[in-house]
Amino acid sequence: MTANLPRRRLLGLAGAGAALAGAGAAVGAFASNRPDPEIENLSAAKVPFHGAIQAGITTLAQDHMHFVALDVKTTKREELVALLKEWTKAAERMTSGLEAAENGAVGGHIQAPPKDTGEALDLAASALTLTIGFGPSLFDQRFGIADQKPEALIDLPLFPLDDLDPLRSNGDLCIQACANDPQVAVHAIRNLVRIGFGKVAVRWSQLGFGRTSSTTRAQTTPRNLFGFKDGTRNPKAEDTDLLRDHVWVPKGEGPEWLAGGTYLVTRRIRMHIEIWDRTSLFEQEQIVGRTKGEGAALGQTKEFDEPDLNVKGAEAIPVIGEVAHIRLASPESLGGARILRRGYNFTDGSDGLGHLDAGLFFIGFNRDSRKAYVPMQQALSSKDEMMEYVEHTGSAHFAIPPGVREGGYWGDTLFK
Amino acid sequence: MRKALVIIGSLALLTACSGNGTQDASGAIAVEATDDACKVARTSAGTGNVTFEVTNKGTKVTEFYLYAEGDRILGEVENIGPGLTRKLIVEVGESGKLQTACKPGMKGDGIRGEFTVTGDAKKATDADAQLAEATKSYQRYVNSQADQLLVKTEEFVNAVKAKKVDEAKALFPISRIYWERIEPVAESFGDLDPKIDGREDAIEPGTEFTGFHRLEKDLWVDGLKDDSPKIADQLLVDVKDIVNKAKTVELNPTQLANGAKELLDEVATGKITGEEDRYSHTDLWDFRSNVDGSQAAVAALRPVIAAKDAALATSLDEKFKALDEALEKHRKGDGFKLYTELTPDEIKALAETLDALGEPVSKVAEVVTSK
Numbered sequence: 001m002t003a004n005l006p007r008r009r010l011l012g013l014a015g016a017g018a019a020l021a022g023a024g025a026a027v028g029a030f031a032s033n034r035p036d037p038e039i040e041n042l043s044a045a046k047v048p049f050h051g052a053i054q055a056g057i058t059t060l061a062q063d064h065m066h067f068v069a070l071d072v073k074t075t076k077r078e079e080l081v082a083l084l085k086e087w088t089k090a091a092e093r094m095t096s097g098l099e100a101a102e103n104g105a106v107g108g109h110i111q112a113p114p115k116d117t118g119e120a121l122d123l124a125a126s127a128l129t130l131t132i133g134f135g136p137s138l139f140d141q142r143f144g145i146a147d148q149k150p151e152a153l154i155d156l157p158l159f160p161l162d163d164l165d166p167l168r169s170n171g172d173l174c175i176q177a178c179a180n181d182p183q184v185a186v187h188a189i190r191n192l193v194r195i196g197f198g199k200v201a202v203r204w205s206q207l208g209f210g211r212t213s214s215t216t217r218a219q220t221t222p223r224n225l226f227g228f229k230d231g232t233r234n235p236k237a238e239d240t241d242l243l244r245d246h247v248w249v250p251k252g253e254g255p256e257w258l259a260g261g262t263y264l265v266t267r268r269i270r271m272h273i274e275i276w277d278r279t280s281l282f283e284q285e286q287i288v289g290r291t292k293g294e295g296a297a298l299g300q301t302k303e304f305d306e307p308d309l310n311v312k313g314a315e316a317i318p319v320i321g322e323v324a325h326i327r328l329a330s331p332e333s334l335g336g337a338r339i340l341r342r343g344y345n346f347t348d349g350s351d352g353l354g355h356l357d358a359g360l361f362f363i364g365f366n367r368d369s370r371k372a373y374v375p376m377q378q379a380l381s382s383k384d385e386m387m388e389y390v391e392h393t394g395s396a397h398f399a400i401p402p403g404v405r406e407g408g409y410w411g412d413t414l415f416k
Numbered sequence: 417m418r419k420a421l422v423i424i425g426s427l428a429l430l431t432a433c434s435g436n437g438t439q440d441a442s443g444a445i446a447v448e449a450t451d452d453a454c455k456v457a458r459t460s461a462g463t464g465n466v467t468f469e470v471t472n473k474g475t476k477v478t479e480f481y482l483y484a485e486g487d488r489i490l491g492e493v494e495n496i497g498p499g500l501t502r503k504l505i506v507e508v509g510e511s512g513k514l515q516t517a518c519k520p521g522m523k524g525d526g527i528r529g530e531f532t533v534t535g536d537a538k539k540a541t542d543a544d545a546q547l548a549e550a551t552k553s554y555q556r557y558v559n560s561q562a563d564q565l566l567v568k569t570e571e572f573v574n575a576v577k578a579k580k581v582d583e584a585k586a587l588f589p590i591s592r593i594y595w596e597r598i599e600p601v602a603e604s605f606g607d608l609d610p611k612i613d614g615r616e617d618a619i620e621p622g623t624e625f626t627g628f629h630r631l632e633k634d635l636w637v638d639g640l641k642d643d644s645p646k647i648a649d650q651l652l653v654d655v656k657d658i659v660n661k662a663k664t665v666e667l668n669p670t671q672l673a674n675g676a677k678e679l680l681d682e683v684a685t686g687k688i689t690g691e692e693d694r695y696s697h698t699d700l701w702d703f704r705s706n707v708d709g710s711q712a713a714v715a716a717l718r719p720v721i722a723a724k725d726a727a728l729a730t731s732l733d734e735k736f737k738a739l740d741e742a743l744e745k746h747r748k749g750d751g752f753k754l755y756t757e758l759t760p761d762e763i764k765a766l767a768e769t770l771d772a773l774g775e776p777v778s779k780v781a782e783v784v785t786s787k
Contacts, residue, residue, distance in 0.1 A: 055613070112640070147586060158617075159617050160617065160621070161618050162617065202443075272684070273684055274771065274774070275681045275685060276772075278681070278774050278775065278777075280674070280781055280782070283674070295429075299503070299504070299505055301503075301505075305503070308493065308502055308503065309494055310494040310496075311491070311492070311493045311504055312489070312491065312493070312494070313490070313491050313506070314489060314490055314491070316492060319491075326776070352760065353767040354764060354767050354768050355771075356772060382620040388685070390682070
C-alpha cells in the first residue's frame with residue numbers, strides 16, 4: 001500500500017483545488033478574490049492548511065461541523081508542544097484527503113491497532129478545515145505562557161438568562177473541524193483526540209449540521225432552525241476592510257504571537273423550537289425584524305436592502321421594533337461593532353420531555369470580544385424578545401492564533 | 417420576562433406586511449427633499465402599500481412623514497442625511513386626504529403637501545359584535561383577577577413585614593395565582609414585569625433583584641433580611657401600579673388569542689422545568705394559574721371559535737380537560753405537590769399534555785381574525 005495514497009482519487013478536480021487555494025491565499029493577504037461559486041458544490045475540494053491565517057474562518061462555510069474543546073492533562077510544556085506538532089502533521093494530512101498517519105487504517109502491523117481509525121477511507125477531502133484555539137485557562141502557570149495571555153482573552157461574563165452547563169463550556173484548547181461530509185469532520189476530531197490521549201482530554205464536543213451563515217458572497221444565505229435566513233449582514237471574505245477592522249488582531253494589539261489571529265466565541269444556544277412553531281408568522285417576523293420568506297428587513301423589500309432603523313409606521317412606532325433581534329445586534333446599535341459568524345444548526349436528540357434538543361451552535365470571530373461580542377450579547381440577553389425562545393446552555397472563548405506556515409506547527413508563534 | 421410585544425404587536429400590524437417583495441421598485445414614488453422644498457413625484461395612490469423613495473438633496477438632515485387627518489402618523493423615516501436615499505413603505509388601509517411632509521433639520525411642522533388615496537378599504541375591521549363581546553368579557557376577567565392580585569399581594573406583603581415566615585410562605589403561591597393568570601397583560605408593561613417577577617439570573621446587569629422571587633429566596637433560602645420589608649413595600653407599590661394599568665388597557669381579539677398561547681409558553685419554558693419557583697418549588701400553582709388564564713381567554717373567544725371552526729372548539733375543550741385532569745392528579749391539601757416531589761415520568765406526562773393543548777391554542781389567533 002502506498003503510504004500517501006489519497007483516500008479517494010479526485011479526477012478532474014485539479015482546477016477547483018487550485019481556485020480554492022487562490023481564495024485561501026488571497027484572504028491571507030487581506031486581498032480580494034472572488035471564489036468560484038461552483039466550488040460550493042464540490043464536496044471533494046481541498047482547502048489549503050497553510051497560510052497567513054488559519055483556514056475555517058473566512059473559508060467558504062462548509063455544511064457540517066464537529067467542534068471539540070479539550071483540557072490539557074500533561075503539565076509538561078514540551079509534551080504539549082510535541083502534541084501540537086503531531087497534531088499539525090495529522091491535520092496537514094487529513095485536510096489534503098489523506099489518512100491521519102502513513103500506513104494508517106490497514107497498512108500497519110497486523111498485531112497493532114491501526115493508526116487511522118478508517119471511517120474516512122473512501123471519502124474525499126470534503127473541504128475539511130481544522131482550526132485550533134487556546135482558551136483563557138491554558139495561560140495559567142503550567143506552561144510558562146502566563147505572561148503571553150492576551151488581555152482580551154477574558155472569561156466571558158455571565159449574561160442575563162444564561163443557563164450554562166459547565167460540561168458544555170470553556171476548555172484549554174479547541175479544535176473546529178468543518179467539512180462538507182459529516183463523517184470526514186468526525187473522523188478528523190476522533191483521530192486528533194486519539195493522538196492526544198494521556199496529554200489532553202475531551203471536555204465537551206458538539207456536532208453541527210447546516211451552516212447558519214455564509215462567509216462569502218458566492219454562498220446563499222442559509223436558514224437557522226427558526227426558519228429564518230441567518231447572517232445576511234455577516235461580513236464576507238470579500239469584505240477585506242471589514243475583516244481587517246473587525247476580525248483580525250493587528251500587530252501591536254495584544255501579544256505578538258496573536259498578530260493575524262482572532263478571537264472565537266462559541267455559544268450553544270438551545271432553541272425552544274416547539275414553542276416557536278406555535279408562534280404566528282407576524283410575531284416571528286416582529287421578533288427577528290425580517291420577513292421569513294425573502295429575508296428582507298422590515299420596511300424593505302429585498303434581503304440585501306440595508307435595514308433602516310429610522311423607519312416608523314403608524315403612531316410613530318418603529319417598523320423594526322425597539323427589541324427586534326436585528327436592531328439590537330446591528331452595528332448601528334453597537335457603536336459599529338461587528339462579528340464574523342460561522343455557526344451551525346444542531347439537534348442533539350431530545351430532552352426527555354418530548355422536545356427536540358435543538359438549536360444553534362453560535363460561532364463568532366471578532367477582533368476583541370470585549371468590544372464586540374460582549375456588548376452585543378449584553379444587549380440581546382437583556383432586551384431581545386427572541387430570548388423567550390432560546391436558552392444559552394454552553395459558552396467558551398478562545399484566542400485563535402495566526403495560520404501555520406510550511407514547516408511550522410499549531411501555536412508555534414506562542415511556544416517558540 | 418416577556419416584554420411589550422403584546423401591545424406593540426397590534427399597533428405595528430398596519431405596517432408590518434411590508435417588505436414581502438411584492439412591491440415593484442418602479443412603483444415607488446420619488447420624493448426630492450431639499451432645505452426649502454419637498455417635491456413628491458406623484459401625489460395620489462391606491463389603497464394598499466405605498467412606497468416612497470426619499471432623497472435628501474439639501475444640506476440638512478431631514479425626515480419624511482405621511483400623515484392622516486389630524487396629523488396622525490401613518491409612517492415616517494427619520495435621520496436622512498444629505499445625499500442619502502431612504503425607502504418608506506406605508507400600508508394605507510382606507511381612502512382619504514393625507515399629507516406628506518419633509519422636515520429639513522428634523523423639526524417643525526415641515527413642508528407639507530396634499531396626498532390623495534383612493535380605492536377600497538383594505539383595513540381589517542373589528543366590527544364583529546361577537547369579538548367585541550369577547551374582549552369585553554375577557555376585560556372583566558382581567559379586572560376581577562387584578563383586584564384579587566392586589567388583595568392577596570397585600571396579605572403576603574404584610575406577612576413578610578410582620579416576619580411571619582410560615583404565613584408568608586403559605587401566601588406566596590396564592591398571591592401569585594392572580595399574577596400568573598393575567599401574566600401576558602401584566603407583562604406588557606415592560607418596566608414593571610422585571611421588578612415584580614424578575615428571576616435572579618434574568619435581570620439586567622446593574623439592576624436590583626426585587627419582587628416576588630427576591631422575597632421567595634429570602635423566605636426559603638436566606639432568611640428574611642434587613643431590607644426585606646422595603647422590598648415587600650416596593651412590590652406592593654409596583655403591583656398597585658400594574659393593577660391600575662391592567663384595568664385600563666384596551667385589548668383586541670388577537671391579543672386575547674396570543675395571550676392564551678403565551679401563557680402556555682410560559683408553562684413550557686418556565687414551570688415545567690421548575691425554573692420559575694426555584695426556591696419554593698411551588699411551580700404547579702403557577703402552572704395551574706397560567707392554564708386558568710389561558711382557558712379564560714379562550715373561553716371568551718369560544719363563541720367566535722365555535723362559529724368559525726367547530727372542530728377547533730371541540731379540540732380545545734378536550735385538550736383543556738385533559739390538562740385539567742393531569743394537573744388535578746397532583747393536588748395536595750389546599751394546593752399542589754412541590755415540583756421536587758414529581759417524578760421524571762410525571763413531569764414528562766404533564767409536558768406532553770401541555771404540548772397537545774399548545775397546538776390547538778396556537779391556531780386560535782388565525783381563526784378569530786380570519787374573515
